[in-house]
Amino acid sequence: MIWLKRNLPKIVISPSCALLVWFVYGFILWTLYISFTKSKILPNYKFWGIDQYFRLWSMDRWHVSVSNLFIYTSLFLILCILIGIVLAILLDQKIRAEGFLRTIYLYPMALSFIVTGTAWKWILNPTLGIEKFFIDIGFENFTFDWLITPGMSIYTIVIAGVWQSSGFIMAIFLAGLRSVDDEIIKAAKIDGAGVVSIYTKIILPMMRPVFMSAVVILVHLAIKSYDLVIALTSGGPGTSSDMPAVFMTQFAFHRSEIGLASSSAIMMFLTVTAIVIPYLYSELKREDGKK
Amino acid sequence: MKKILIAIYIFLIPSFVSAAPTAEVLHWWTSGGEAKALQVLKDDFAKQGGVWKDMPVAGGGGDAAMQTLKARIVANDAPAAAQIKGPTIQEYDEEGVVSPYNINEVAQKEGWDKLLSSQVANHMKCEDGKSYCAAPVNIHRIDWFWANKKVLDDNGIKMPTSWAEFNAAADKLQAKGIIPLAHGSQPWQDATVFEAVALGVGGNDFYKKAFVDLDLNTLGGSTMVKVFDQMRKLKSYTDQGSPGRDWNVATGMVMEGKAAFQIMGDWAKGEFAAAGMEPGKDYLCSPTPSNSGYLYNVDSFIFYKNAGKDKVEGQKLLASLMMGKNFQKVFNIYKGSIPARLDVSMADFDMCAKKSNSDLKTAGSKGGLLPSFAHGMALRLAQKGAIQDVVTEHFNSNMSSQDAAKKVAAAVKASL
Numbered sequence: 001m002i003w004l005k006r007n008l009p010k011i012v013i014s015p016s017c018a019l020l021v022w023f024v025y026g027f028i029l030w031t032l033y034i035s036f037t038k039s040k041i042l043p044n045y046k047f048w049g050i051d052q053y054f055r056l057w058s059m060d061r062w063h064v065s066v067s068n069l070f071i072y073t074s075l076f077l078i079l080c081i082l083i084g085i086v087l088a089i090l091l092d093q094k095i096r097a098e099g100f101l102r103t104i105y106l107y108p109m110a111l112s113f114i115v116t117g118t119a120w121k122w123i124l125n126p127t128l129g130i131e132k133f134f135i136d137i138g139f140e141n142f143t144f145d146w147l148i149t150p151g152m153s154i155y156t157i158v159i160a161g162v163w164q165s166s167g168f169i170m171a172i173f174l175a176g177l178r179s180v181d182d183e184i185i186k187a188a189k190i191d192g193a194g195v196v197s198i199y200t201k202i203i204l205p206m207m208r209p210v211f212m213s214a215v216v217i218l219v220h221l222a223i224k225s226y227d228l229v230i231a232l233t234s235g236g237p238g239t240s241s242d243m244p245a246v247f248m249t250q251f252a253f254h255r256s257e258i259g260l261a262s263s264s265a266i267m268m269f270l271t272v273t274a275i276v277i278p279y280l281y282s283e284l285k286r287e288d289g290k291k
Numbered sequence: 292m293k294k295i296l297i298a299i300y301i302f303l304i305p306s307f308v309s310a311a312p313t314a315e316v317l318h319w320w321t322s323g324g325e326a327k328a329l330q331v332l333k334d335d336f337a338k339q340g341g342v343w344k345d346m347p348v349a350g351g352g353g354d355a356a357m358q359t360l361k362a363r364i365v366a367n368d369a370p371a372a373a374q375i376k377g378p379t380i381q382e383y384d385e386e387g388v389v390s391p392y393n394i395n396e397v398a399q400k401e402g403w404d405k406l407l408s409s410q411v412a413n414h415m416k417c418e419d420g421k422s423y424c425a426a427p428v429n430i431h432r433i434d435w436f437w438a439n440k441k442v443l444d445d446n447g448i449k450m451p452t453s454w455a456e457f458n459a460a461a462d463k464l465q466a467k468g469i470i471p472l473a474h475g476s477q478p479w480q481d482a483t484v485f486e487a488v489a490l491g492v493g494g495n496d497f498y499k500k501a502f503v504d505l506d507l508n509t510l511g512g513s514t515m516v517k518v519f520d521q522m523r524k525l526k527s528y529t530d531q532g533s534p535g536r537d538w539n540v541a542t543g544m545v546m547e548g549k550a551a552f553q554i555m556g557d558w559a560k561g562e563f564a565a566a567g568m569e570p571g572k573d574y575l576c577s578p579t580p581s582n583s584g585y586l587y588n589v590d591s592f593i594f595y596k597n598a599g600k601d602k603v604e605g606q607k608l609l610a611s612l613m614m615g616k617n618f619q620k621v622f623n624i625y626k627g628s629i630p631a632r633l634d635v636s637m638a639d640f641d642m643c644a645k646k647s648n649s650d651l652k653t654a655g656s657k658g659g660l661l662p663s664f665a666h667g668m669a670l671r672l673a674q675k676g677a678i679q680d681v682v683t684e685h686f687n688s689n690m691s692s693q694d695a696a697k698k699v700a701a702a703v704k705a706s707l
Contacts, residue, residue, distance in 0.1 A: 040673070041379070042361060042386045058705060060698075061680055127532030148534040150688045237476060237534040237687035239680055253357040255676040256382060257706075 028269065035263035041256035052263040062264065065242040068154045069271070072161070072243065073222040079162045080218055081211070084169030089199060091170070092177045102174070105167040113164065117231025120160040121147070150240035153233050157225075157241060160232055165221065169214050176210035177203065212283045216276055223272050244268045314605035315344040316592070317360055317373040325561075328625035335612045341605055346370055364388050369595035371606045372426075376591045377414060377668040380425050383593060384417035389424045393603050394594045394610035398423035403614060406632050408651075410660060411589055414668070425593045426613040427631035429623050432647045433556045433586040433663045434487040434579045437542065437563075442469060442551045443575065450577040454491055454521055457552075457580065461528045464551050471528035473550035475536030478683040482665035484525060484554045485682045489518045491581040495659045498584065502664040505674060505707075511700030519685055519692035526686055534687065545574070554579060556588060556666070560627035560643060576643040578650060585654035588666040589631060677702040 004011075038048040056062050087105055091098055108116065123129040124147040134142035146152035180203050188198050226245040229235060235242040235250075244264055252261035314336070320329045336343045348356035363369055369388060383389055403423060404412060417424035436450060443449070446464060451457035461471035474480060490498045493514045500509040509515070530550075533541075542562040544550040553559065563574050570576055578585070592613060594606050612618055619630035624639060629648045637648050654660040662668035667675055681702050685695040 040386075041382045042365060042388070044386075055705060060684075060702075121535065125532055127530065145531065148531060150684075234477060234535055236478070236683070238684040239478075240684075240687065250676070253361070254672060256379070256672045257676075 031262045031265050031269075034259060035266050037259050039259040039262070041258070043258055048259070052259045053267075055260055056263050056267070061239050061242060062244075062247060064239055065244045065247045066267075068241060068243055069223065071154050072158055072225070073219060075155075075158045076161050076165070076222045077215065077218050079158070080166045080169045081214055083162065083166040084173050084214070085204070087166070087170040088173035088177055091174055102171070106171050107167065108164045109168045111164065113225070113228040114231045116160050116164045117228045120156065120163070121232050124156050124159075147233065148237055150237050153237060153241040157229055157232055161222070161225065161228055164228075165218065169218070172210055172214055172217075173207070176207040180206055208283065208286070212279070215279060219275055220272060223268060244271075310601050312339070312341040312605035312608045313344065313601045314341060314371040314609045315346055316609070317346040317348065317356060317370045318592075319348045319356060319374060321347045325626060328622045331621045331625075332609075332612060332618055335615065335618055336609060339608055339612070341608050364595065369597065371597055371602060372592040372594050372609055374590065375425070375593040376589060377662070377666075378671045379667065380414065380591070380593050381417060382671055383595075384424060388596055389417050389593065390596060392417060392422040392424045392594075393597065393606045394424065394426065395422040397607045397610050398426075398614075401611065401614065406614065406634065408633060408655065408660075410655070410662075411587075411631055414589055414662075415591060423610075425591045426610045427589045427591045428613055428619070429590050429626055429628035430631050430647075430651065431556045431558065431588040431590065431628045431666075432578070432650070433483060433588055433666060434490055434581065434584065435555060435557055435559070435643075436575075436577050436579050437545055437553045437555060437559050438551055438575045438577075439545050439548050440571075440573055440575050442548050446551075448551075450575055451580060453580045454488070458524055461552075465528065469548075470530045470544065470550035471552060472525055473541040473544040473553040474525075474529045474533050475538050475541045476529070476534040476683070476687060477536070477538075478679050479665060480538055480541075480555075481683040481686045482679045483556065483663075485518070485522060485686075486586060486663060486665045487554050487579040487581075488521045488525070489515075490584040490586060490661065491579055492518045492521050494582055495584050495657075495661065498661050499658075502669045502678070503662065505670070505703055507700045507704060510678075510703055511696050513696075515696040515699060516692045519695045522682070522686055523692065556663075557627045557643060557647060560641070564627075570641050570643050576646070578646075582659060583650070583654050583657045584659040584661060585650055586661055586663040587651075588663045588668050590628070591631075673706045674703055677706040 033045075034043055035052055036047055036049060037044050037052075038046065091102060091105075095101070124144070126132065126143070126145045126148060131142060131144045134144075146156050184202065184206075185198060188202055193201070224245055225243060226249065229241060229243050229246050233241045235246050244267065248261045248264045248268070250261075251257040251264065255261075318329065320326055333343050333345070348359075360370070360373055364383075375383065380389075398415075403415070407415070407427065411427055411430065412423075413420060415423050415425045415427055438450060442464075446460075446467065446469075448460045448463065451460055464471045474484065486498075486502070489501065493501070497509060497514050500506040501515065538555055538559070539562050541550070541553055542555065542559050545553050546563065546566055546568060557576075560570070560576070563570070568574050592609075594610060597603060597606055614632060616632065616635055619632045620635050620639070623630050623635075623644070627644070629637070629640065629644050629651070637645050640648070651660065664670055664675055664678065669675070670678075678699055681695055681698045684690060684698075685692075690698075
């Protein structure tokens with residue numbers, strides 16, 4: 001009985017742990033293996049070597065996807081965090097109707113990326129949306145055709161993504177701001193610190209863990225982003241706003257190139273690992289150090 | 292405990308009692324005319340005592356469908372039939388998931404070799420052309436011009452019989468503020484237009500060498516440059532809103548008279564019909580200019596390896612009904628295509644379908660009957676995709692025709 005009591009948590013956790021190990025880590029290994037095979041329409045288990053990776057990196061479309069990923073991820077990350085912090089700080093000024101405003105900013109999060117993408121597709125479409133609006137009210141030379149301009153279309157995805165996610169980041173930061181002890185702020189005020197320096201020198205540095213959650217959430221959202229791209233541009237015009245996740249789905253399910261698609265999936269996985277793990281490591285180490 | 296047992300019984304009983312022919316069918320004909328068309332087959336199947344398990348997939352693309360399908364095949368639980376066409380049929384066969392070709396017996400008994408043109412029949416055969424493993428349901432023609440009759444009449448334009456004529460007509464329309472070409476610049480639509488241009492500008496032999504035989508010199512050659520030149524011209528005839536537009540929205544622009552022409556397969560007819568418009572009166576159909584060329588897309592169902600008597604019987608019954616005269620006729624009237632079976636009377640079809648049927652025979656005798664590359668009839672998906680990428684990239688950027696032709700050849704080479 002005592003044994004049971006002591007081990008109950010482990011027993012309860014173990015099934016979900018086993019499922020996770022199998023369905024997440026097991027399939028990562030499976031994908032890794034498949035990327036070394038010549039799999040076409042169905043998985044094929046005969047070892048072939050690393051040729052799929054050579055093929056992958058020789059494809060223009062993959063290079064477009066990768067550079068789009070870096071553009072999107074960096075802009076999405078920076079803009080979301082900036083806008084999120086500014087909104088959170090403004091909302092933190094003990095204003096009236098804060099709950100109402102907070103909900104307004106948070107609400108885009110309740111939409112799926114498909115809805116966001118479709119709505120922005122109409123807004124940004126030059127013959128339907130903003131451009132037409134400005135032309136109709138008299139600005140005849142107004143152009144805003146990023147959506148249909150190769151090379152610019154990726155930025156429309158940034159706009160839609162930031163619109164959707166910055167409210168959520170605001171909520172995270174707002175929660176962080178609220179958890180800062182009032183006494184500290186009062187002490188700073190007594191010492192003569194202004195509002196700006198209270199925020200930049202005291203409060204924001206105290207919110208490192210919040211930054212960490214925000215970065216991890218945003219980076220993985222960005223790298224996995226698939227539905228937003230599909231709904232907004234479908235990777236177009238041409239393949240100019242392709243992202244690795246779109247590339248992978250295309251090749252796995254429309255092109256019967258499962259081997260190649262697996263190698264692209266592994267590249268995505270390595271990218272996430274390369275960005276997130278060092279960051280997590282440095283942040284967590286710092287926390288350990290504090291103790 | 293008792294309750295659980297009862298629940299288990301309820302789940303298990305149906306699988307014991309169903310000895311009737313059973314067929315689970317994966318398809319993406321879920322909307323409008325297509326759904327109605329398929330209902331005909333379901334009814335026929337039920338009348339013969341079969342149990343139809345529908346596995347519909349909404350959305351033409353069928354991402355989710357392909358994922359489910361592949362997962363089930365890998366798990367050795369393939370559906371009886373799935374809407375798979377073109378060389379993908381043989382690609383599945385090479386993976387060993389189609390043999391032992393349950394429907395071949397039916398096909399031999401009913402003499403499909405005589406009922407189908409040899410070209411269509413070859414698409415349906417596995418095991419190096421020895422056994423039937425798929426059943427065709429229709430023939431779509433891809434290289435069509437659809438035009439608003441009123442717009443053309445008002446501007447004194449006839450249906451073009453050469454690309455030069457089309458360009459002249461388009462310039463004239465554009466000067467009057469009418470969009471000459473309604474187009475949705477999605478990769479598959481770009482490829483659809485591209486293959487019609489390739490057939491017309493390059494000719495039948497060029498098309499065959501490039502998109503059937505994958506001859507790299509032809510793919511990167513000077514004729515291909517000319518094809519891309521014409522594509523660049525067509526781009527200038529589309530409007531700003533074209534990127535990402537769905538094909539039926541583009542058809543709507545022709546119906547409203549905002550645009551004059553659209554290049555699209557004959558499923559576009561369904562949109563006109565739904566709006567109550569009639570061919571010859573409200574809208575016009577004619578093949579895009581070419582030398583008696585005809586690009587076909589044959590929709591078909593592949594029959595996977597299935598075990599168990601009820602399932603095998605279900606597959607046989609389904610195959611037989613799909614090739615049945617009644618289904619081929621009714622289905623294709625709804626769908627806008629023409630029957631794959633040669634001996635179906637065309638009397639009840641509209642003028643576009645009749646034209647398609649008679650052109651099919653002419654094209655066959657002149658070597659112009661060619662599989663559509665954009666719709667996955669000519670090439671395997673990897674090569675098709677490789678070409679399509681370049682076509683859509685060229686169409687949506689400032690890439691020169693020379694570069695595009697070079698890139699097509701390089702992309703195909705890399706995908707082989």
